[in-house]
Amino acid sequence: MDTVTHFVMGIGLFGLAHLDPAIGANPDTSQAVLFGTVIGSQMPDSDTIFRFRGNATYIRQHRGFSHSLPMLSIWPSFITAGLHLFWPNADMVHLWWWTFLAVFIHIFIDLFNSYGTQAGLPFTNKWIAFHTLAIFDPFIFAIHLVGFLLWWLFPNQVGFLFLAIYAAIAVYIAIRIWIRRRLASAVRRDLNRNGRYTLIPTGNWFHWKVIAEFAEEVHLGEIRDQQLLWTGRISTKGLQHPATLHSKKAEPIAAFLDFTSYGYPEVRKRAYGYEVRWLDVRYHSKKHFPFLAVALLDHEYNIIYSFVGWINQEQLDKKVKQSLPSS
Numbered sequence: 001m002d003t004v005t006h007f008v009m010g011i012g013l014f015g016l017a018h019l020d021p022a023i024g025a026n027p028d029t030s031q032a033v034l035f036g037t038v039i040g041s042q043m044p045d046s047d048t049i050f051r052f053r054g055n056a057t058y059i060r061q062h063r064g065f066s067h068s069l070p071m072l073s074i075w076p077s078f079i080t081a082g083l084h085l086f087w088p089n090a091d092m093v094h095l096w097w098w099t100f101l102a103v104f105i106h107i108f109i110d111l112f113n114s115y116g117t118q119a120g121l122p123f124t125n126k127w128i129a130f131h132t133l134a135i136f137d138p139f140i141f142a143i144h145l146v147g148f149l150l151w152w153l154f155p156n157q158v159g160f161l162f163l164a165i166y167a168a169i170a171v172y173i174a175i176r177i178w179i180r181r182r183l184a185s186a187v188r189r190d191l192n193r194n195g196r197y198t199l200i201p202t203g204n205w206f207h208w209k210v211i212a213e214f215a216e217e218v219h220l221g222e223i224r225d226q227q228l229l230w231t232g233r234i235s236t237k238g239l240q241h242p243a244t245l246h247s248k249k250a251e252p253i254a255a256f257l258d259f260t261s262y263g264y265p266e267v268r269k270r271a272y273g274y275e276v277r278w279l280d281v282r283y284h285s286k287k288h289f290p291f292l293a294v295a296l297l298d299h300e301y302n303i304i305y306s307f308v309g310w311i312n313q314e315q316l317d318k319k320v321k322q323s324l325p326s327s
Contacts (some may be wrong), residue, residue: 001109002136003045008144009109010041012162013102015151019159022094032083032090033098036076039083040102043075044110055309056255067107068121076100109133112173114200114282127259132176134201139172176201183208183223190228191219198262199223200282211262211281218264220284232287234279238265243274247295250306253278256293263293272324273298288313296323 001009014037017023023030047066050058065071076099080092110117116129133140147165151158180199187210188197200209210228212219216237221230238244244265247253253276257263262282268275274297279289293308294316305323 001106001113001133001140003042005136005141005144006041006045006106007038008141008148009105010038010102012144012147012165013037013041013098013105015147015158015162016166017098017159019163020094020098022091026089026091028087028090029094032087032095035083036079036095036099037102039079040076040099041106043079043103044071044106055307056252059255059259059308063110063115063117065118065121067110067117067119069119070122072100072104072107075103112176127261130177131198131200132173132180134203136203138203139205140169143168180208183226187212187221187223187228198282209282209284211284213262218281220281232284234264234266234281236264238267238276241265241267241276242301243267243276243295243297246297246301247276247278247303247306250295250303252306252308253293253295256280256308270296272296272304274301275320292316294320296320 011034014034017033017037020033023033044063044066047061047064048058050061076096079099080096083090083095084092107117107119111119111128112130112132113135114129114131115135116127118125119128120126143165147162150161154161180201184197184199187199191212193212193214195212195214198211198213200211202209206225208223210219210221210223210230212221214236216235218234218236219230220232220234221228223229244267247265248257256278260280260282262280263278264281266277266279268277276295276297278293278295280291281289283289283291290312291310293306295306296304298304305320307319307323311319
């Protein structure tokens with residue numbers, strides 16, 4: 001989820017923590033738990049620091065080991081130890097468990113985005129994504145704001161209030177899973193072909209992106225108000241092109257392919273050689289693919305330039321032009 005949603009969930013978890021008798025019995029524990037849930041709800045995303053080492057490193061690391069199984073215990077222990085310096089009289093056991101819950105929910109809720117996480121590390125480096133919630137989900141954010149208002153109005157019931165809110169969120173996610181499966185079955189019946197079908201959530205509850213992958217082509221479309229519309233196709237012939245195969249030697253391309261299993265290349269013949277654009281079809285918007293990787297190769301398939309990241313068409317064309325050696 002986005003940073004703001006994780007932040008409001010951290011505060012909401014502090015509201016839920018009022019069900020714990022240790023919170024009301026000790027002001028130091030209460031204050032420490034507030035910081036523990038808020039920091040714990042943000043800590044897995046501290047891997048954004050890898051942005052300073054370039055897009056390829058960031059893509060490899062973001063939502064990787066920082067969201068893995070070992071970090072479920074490492075992050076709470078690290079945070080609890082730090083907070084102990086400021087609140088030595090706080091109940092460290094209760095603080096650890098509430099901080100653990102904040103870290104766990106952060107990692108767990110991120111699994112429902114299409115971006116996914118490598119939560120299975122170190123046992124598997126597979127990216128896990130349930131394609132159920134958008135990065136920013138208006139319902140989850142809004143119900144927290146309602147909860148904060150009710151907290152102000154009924155402060156003595158805050159624990160039960162947020163217990164009801166998180167139960168409602170669980171039901172909401174279950175409904176979203178059911179809707180997604182029902183729509184996916186409808187898309188499969190519409191094409192009646194064996195392949196991999198994926199529905200991608202958007203910020204609009206009634207709008208889903210559709211990907212249907214087959215050996216020879218990929219169909220791209222969208223569902224709006226339960227109406228299926230196919231918007232484009234991508235051929236898979238480029239997967240075996242020599243320029244495509246050589247492009248994989250570039251670090252940005254390798255990082256892109258490690259991150260996504262929805263990458264497909266477009267090979268374009270250029271005066272200097274070849275341009276290979278690897279498109280992540282999860283993020284298609286009609287004919288635009290904002291997340292991609294590009295490699296420029298000469299006629300002997302030597303890599304001239306490579307890039308990976310989020311970029312619009314105009315910026316990409318400018319970057320490609322600037323990267324070419326002057327004649």
